[in-house]
Amino acid sequence: MKNFDELNNYEILDISINASEFEIRQAYKEALSIYDKDSLSTYSLFTDEERSNVLKKIEEAFYTLIDETSRADYNNMLVKSGEVEASRLNIKDQRKPIPLFRTRTSIDESSFYKKIKRKVEEKEIKEISNQILSKDVISGKDLKTLRESMGVNLEEIFEVARISISILRSIEENETESLPSKIYLKNFLKLYAEILQVDSKRVVDGYLKSINPS
């Protein structure tokens, strides 16, 4: 029987020398699933002593590699002993896990509001908003023009108001089918108008007329 005596930590976990943290964790899990005392695949292959030795080695390997400083020390040791060529060590080759959700770094709210305040005072934008608010019926398209003229995008509104982007989009596209129920819609519109610093009562009334002409 070969034991793990002649293997280095990377070989014990069966990973490449440039494995990422994620791969190390996966390999550790896999190794435990094989060598654990309840594991079917090595049932009765080892004596208790052998098994605990093997598990100890796996644990040691994992804790050495998962910590960045101890891993760097260990890599240096491998290079010094000539087991690994320094050129093979390349952090850039590490594969990083792809994040499931690409979360934007959240925006700074106070500077966001300052930006809108500055915009609202501009003459051009005052004209546009006055023109829109003076209309009896305010459609989603009007809201969109207003928002875009202020240089605000949907993601920013989502960040501040936590109204989902799909709902914001259906409000702006006047997609009556996918709008939430009236009570929610009213509140969303109110929030939306407040963020853009225009008269929220006017926006709510005008918009409701646009989707409910009666």
Added chain:
Amino acid sequence: MPRIYPIGGGKGGAGKSFITANLGVLLAKQGKRVVLVDLDLGGSNLHTFLAHQNQKTDLNDFLNKTINNLNHAALPTIIPNLSIICSINCSLEIANLFHAQKLKIIKAIQRLPYDYVLLDLGAGTHFNTLDFFLTSNEGIFIFTPEPTAIENTLRFIKAVYYRKLRQLFKQNAFNVIVKKFLDRSNDTSIKLPDIIKFIMEHYPKRGELLKSRLRESQFKLILNQFRKQTDPTLGVKIEKVCNRHFYSKFQFLGNVSYDERVYDSIFSRKIYMAKYPYTPAATDIQFISKKLTDISQVPISVSSKL
């Protein structure tokens, strides 16, 4: 020289005879000349899996010298290209085969004029079973996904491995080293792993020889009676563990699904592969047979120096 696949695996009821018979059928259907040898002496029933009725001549005639060529004991089955050597007429004490008889059988098997020879072995880790298993370096281990079967199979793998090691010691004059080791350790129970360690440490050159000879063995693994709830990576995991902890090579050939119809075919004395050729289990075995015929590497026989 035929390609010899001994099929064994520690536990009874794991499906050694079933796999042997049906693998044989599929290899024969690929146009290869195949002979199956029932070496489960004292517990032979390979012929039942093949719906084979005619047992006029068999291994016994070869052992008691009624015939002097083992090939004459091979009887054709209803499948073209497929022959079988039964051992049903052997005496009741046949399980305790003499050493000389064993060597005679092994030598004769290696001279059989076929493309493939499949040996159906019995359960347990008797020396005879181990030596038959080591007739070729490509033994196939059959196991099922139960703790008891895995326990027995791993034990069988270990037993085969250490038997092989003993053979190598004998063939390559390791006596002196082994003796030295025994002199050193006062412990009366000799452990083979310790001897290997001792050799690797003190005689690196001999150790290399040992390693390379052990590496010639390319064992195969088949997981039989695979059920839905079984861990699908079990076979691969065992392959990995064996490759890591033994010096020999191990290859996992695949899972064979569990199928109630196997019992049907046995009860109705029909060949499973002929009665149910498109069931999951049948396709699994087909896949394995393809894998076996694809292996292009030339087998190295463990010569007759036993």
